[in-house]
Amino acid sequence: MTAIVAPVDGTRAPAERGAAPLEFRDIRVRLGGKPVLDGASLELRSGEFLGVIGPNGAGKSTLVRAATGIVPFAGGSVTIDGRPLASYSSRALAQRVAVVQQLPEAPATMTVEELVALGRTPHIGFLARESASDRLTTRAAMTRAGCADLAERELGTLSGGQRRRAFVARALAQEPGILLLDEPTANMDPQAQAELCVLLRSLVAEGVAVLAVVHDLTLAAAYCDRLVLIDAGRVVAAGAPGEVLTEAQLRRTYGGLVSVIAHPRTGLPVIAPSGWSAPAEETPGG
Secondary structure, three states, rough: OOOOOOOOOOOOOOOOOOOOEEEEEEEEEOOOOOEEEEEEEEEEOOOEEEEEEEEOOOOOOHHHHHHHOOOOEEEEEEOOEEEEEOOOOOHHHHHHHEEEOOOOOHHHHOOOOHHHHHHHHOOOOOOOOOOOOHHHHHHHHHHHOHHHHOOOEHHHHHHHHHHHHHHHHHHHOOOOEEEEEOOOOOOOOOHHHHHHHHHHHHHHOOOOEEEEOOOOHHHHHHHOOOEEEOOOOEEEEEEEEHHHHHHHHHHHHHHOEEEEEEEOOOOOOOOOOOOOEEEEEOOOOO
């Protein structure tokens, strides 16, 4: 990627947002007989970068899988463009929604270009062949995701960060209106993380609705328009990063070893571990 990278300015005006193409209403999911999502409700709007945060096991990844029907609901509903999820065929859904899973799978011998080209599958008619336009879209997706130079490499030879870029490129090749990503910056160095977030913000500026599960709270504060904090399967806070990432809220959710400070340039929240003090040594004979 070649984009100029900088944290999003904390004084930026909110992007113009449209209707909510994706809505979760009182979603309940049970896995192994245990509740994973317990009445979660949220909406994702066009032209919005929504970050979903929360501790491990809170239900964040399950929320992404629920958006495409990978996991069954015990209750509640998901609607896309106002229509129930169940009313979409798999092909129609893939034309509208692209997903980058936390641990995506593909044959190790598949090349990056072959993987990204799969993103065109929902747009190619039955028994039809890939067109010149499809090939151009595939190459453009690789360029935009910063992996064009890896086109001929096999997936099994890539680093974790390179592999992640390849799967993001496949999602871009779908030309989705809704993009869902689970831990998209995992296995990436800080520069690559920022570059990917800049890419996601550019998609948002084009009207794409982007939802990303993010563990790095400082990164989420810098680039997301709005955050949803999930704990124990429920939404416990939602709003602008500064409203959600308060020290009191984070200590309730993550525990006491969390501090929130203001970025010296943007004023946005920076999340850091609290200071640690070694136990005092006992004095001889004490």
